[in-house]
Amino acid sequence: MAQNPIKQPSRDTLTTINADGSRYAIHTADVRGRFQRWRRLTGWLLIGLFVALPWIQINGHPAVFFNFPQQRFHLFGVTLAFQDTWLLFFVVTGLAFGIFFVTALFGRVWCGWACPQTVYLDQVFRRLERWIEGDAPARRRLDAAPWTAQKVFKRGIKHTLFLLCSAVIAHIFLSYAVSLPRLWEMMHTSPIEHWTAFIFVFGVTAVFYANFTWFREQLCIVICPYGRFQGALIDDHSLNVAYDAQRGDPPGKPRDPTAGDCIDCHRCVQVCPTGIDIRQGLQLECIGCTACIDACDSIMDKLGKPRGLIRYASQEELEGRKTRFVRTRTVIYSVLLVVGTIVASLSLRSIQPAEVATVRMLGMPFFVTDTHVRNQFSVRIINKSMETMHFQVTATTESPLPLEVRGVDGLLTVEPLKEILATLVVQVPREAFQGNFPFTLHAVNASPEVVHTRRLEFLGPDPRLLHAR
Numbered sequence: 479m480a481q482n483p484i485k486q487p488s489r490d491t492l493t494t495i496n497a498d499g500s501r502y503a504i505h506t507a508d509v510r511g512r513f514q515r516w517r518r519l520t521g522w523l524l525i526g527l528f529v530a531l532p533w534i535q536i537n538g539h540p541a542v543f544f545n546f547p548q549q550r551f552h553l554f555g556v557t558l559a560f561q562d563t564w565l566l567f568f569v570v571t572g573l574a575f576g577i578f579f580v581t582a583l584f585g586r587v588w589c590g591w592a593c594p595q596t597v598y599l600d601q602v603f604r605r606l607e608r609w610i611e612g613d614a615p616a617r618r619r620l621d622a623a624p625w626t627a628q629k630v631f632k633r634g635i636k637h638t639l640f641l642l643c644s645a646v647i648a649h650i651f652l653s654y655a656v657s658l659p660r661l662w663e664m665m666h667t668s669p670i671e672h673w674t675a676f677i678f679v680f681g682v683t684a685v686f687y688a689n690f691t692w693f694r695e696q697l698c699i700v701i702c703p704y705g706r707f708q709g710a711l712i713d714d715h716s717l718n719v720a721y722d723a724q725r726g727d728p729p730g731k732p733r734d735p736t737a738g739d740c741i742d743c744h745r746c747v748q749v750c751p752t753g754i755d756i757r758q759g760l761q762l763e764c765i766g767c768t769a770c771i772d773a774c775d776s777i778m779d780k781l782g783k784p785r786g787l788i789r790y791a792s793q794e795e796l797e798g799r800k801t802r803f804v805r806t807r808t809v810i811y812s813v814l815l816v817v818g819t820i821v822a823s824l825s826l827r828s829i830q831p832a833e834v835a836t837v838r839m840l841g842m843p844f845f846v847t848d849t850h851v852r853n854q855f856s857v858r859i860i861n862k863s864m865e866t867m868h869f870q871v872t873a874t875t876e877s878p879l880p881l882e883v884r885g886v887d888g889l890l891t892v893e894p895l896k897e898i899l900a901t902l903v904v905q906v907p908r909e910a911f912q913g914n915f916p917f918t919l920h921a922v923n924a925s926p927e928v929v930h931t932r933r934l935e936f937l938g939p940d941p942r943l944l945h946a947r
Contacts (some may be wrong), residue, residue: 484618484748489761493753494696503621504695506604507614507748511772520591521601528594532653538864544655548895550862556826557862559833565825572818579811581711583803584790585718589704590766595689595697600751600767602643603690610636614748637691644686648679695752698765705762714793715802719766721746721757721788722796729757732781739787745777746770746788756788831863832892834921834930839901843937850882850905851938857900857921861892867923868892871902875917875936879906890921904936909945911938 485502487493496502534541539552549560558565577588589596611617611632623629652675653661669676689697698705712718721740730737740757747755749770752763756770774788792801839854846852861867868889873881884903892898904917914937921930938944 484744485753487747487750487753487755487758489758492699492763494699502753504751504753505614505617505621506751506769507745507773508608509749509769509773509776511775513768513772517591517768518601521597524592524594524597525601529650532650532658540654540657542654543657545657546655550895556829557831558829559860559862561833561860562829565822565829568818568822568825572815572822575811575815575818578711579808579815581708582713582716582808582811584766585712585716586705586708586764586766589698589702590719590768593765595702596751596765596767598647599690599694603640606639606643607636610639640691641683641687644690645679645683647686648682651682652679695763699752699763705765708762711807713805713807715805717790717792717801718760719756719764719768719771719788720760720791720793720796722786722791723757724796724798726757726787739778739781739783741777741781743777745773749773829862830928831861831865832867832869832923832928833860833862834858834869834928836902836919836921836930836932836934838934844939846908846939846944848908850908851911851936851944852903852905853936853938854885855902855904855919855934857886857890857902858897859890859892859900859921860897861894864894866891866893867928869921869923869928872920872922873904873917874920875915877915879910879912879915881906881917881936906936906938911941911944913941914938 485493485496494502494504531541532543536552536555537557539557541552541554543552545551551558551563580587607617611620620629620632649661649665656664656675664672664675726738726740728736728738729740729742732741744755746757747753749772750756751767751769752765754761754763756764768790771788771790775785778785778787795801835858837856839856844851844853857871859867859869868891870889871883871886873883875881882905884905885901890898890900902919904919914935916933916935919932919934922928
């Protein structure tokens with residue numbers, strides 16, 4: 479069977495879609511260079527961080543641990559109860575403004591350097607594919623070849639390793655929710671005993687396998703909205719991977735005095751993971767991976783010409799003007815980033831090691847006995863720390879009434895990462911009650927110090943009816 483030719487990109491259509499609507503498989507050529515070395519190092523550092531976070535212990539918990547059964551979320555030493563998760567809004571907002579700021583300066587550097595899709599696809603799955611099936615021409619020949627024993631063997635090895643890598647990533651994801659010791663225990667018992675975790679791993683493995691085996695660059699082009707946001711986040715002063723048309727056009731032979739520096743070798747197209755031609759300008763499909771920069775620089779080195787025909791550059795620079803890094807949008811994004819960081823920091827610093835909530839119990843607002851008028855409250859105490867807490871609950875009022883607290887004998891003890899719900903009775907002598915009055919409820923724990931105060935109102939019947947004889 480004849481080998482499929484390399485498809486020529488067009489700005490009007492997606493390279494990954496053929497004219498008949500079928501999928502065109504992109505086989506990127508390998509490229510080496512300074513940017514790829516830094517991308518490889520960055521990618522492996524990020525993968526190492528992803529694997530290491532469940533192992534790193536901070537304050538007795540993994541650095542990142544989403545404990546859903548106990549509704550506790552541990553983030554780098556900060557423990558959030560379920561009631562504290564609203565604070566994550568400020569964290570997510572700060573990260574979003576950070577990405578906006580970086581995009582305004584350097585374009586889609588996140589996509590090309592730090593996005594998990596790009597990191598795992600380029601640094602793990604495509605490297606395994608090249609190791610097993612060979613370079614890009616060899617992989618295209620293998621696609622077009624009939625199903626011989628050699629093709630079955632290579633494809634079998636590749637898909638087995640792809641499936642294994644997908645399963646490993648899925649198990650690491652699960653460890654963020656169950657912890658590594660619990661994950662190890664699950665792996666040594668029957669899947670029936672932990673069927674929800676088993677289904678999660680099975681489903682995530684299937685999604686990762688399908689994505690990194692077949693869907694690949696379509697995730698960046700079709701699903702991910704970030705490429706579409708790019709048009710609103712950047713301007714003519716933003717740095718992007720760009721082709722210098724003034725220097726390179728018109729393409730021609732190396733010794734043609736009328737031609738530019740571009741020799742139309744299509745090396746930039748062969749290494750592009752989304753199949754575009756960067757010479758056609760900035761496009762939605764470009765993820766800023768810099769592969770075309772290293773590919774073009776290697777060609778320029780062989781021709782004895784200066785590097786930088788494809789480089790990080792702004793539209794202003796390409797047109798001979800100076801790039802301005804300080805401009806309206808970068809100032810706005812930086813201010814929002816600083817404000818978001820400050821608010822997130824203050825919000826996280828305000829988190830207490832325990833949460834105390836007091837509400838009036840449903841039903842009758844008060845009870846009258848032969849000797850007392852009573853109000854009933856529900857006290858919920860959540861211990862978010864690793865230490866046992868003992869709370870002393872008292873009530874005070876500015877009135878001279880003898881206020882009494884019942885229902886909590888001595889101290890309320892709350893075990894680490896546990897919560898209790900107690901019924902609290904506040905009462906005053908019947909003959910002393912002269913009408914509704916405010917009072918303050920205190921719940922105090924000495925170590926670590928937690929002081930909860932709640933302003934409440936003591937309710938009772940009409941004193942005239944209460945004291946009528």
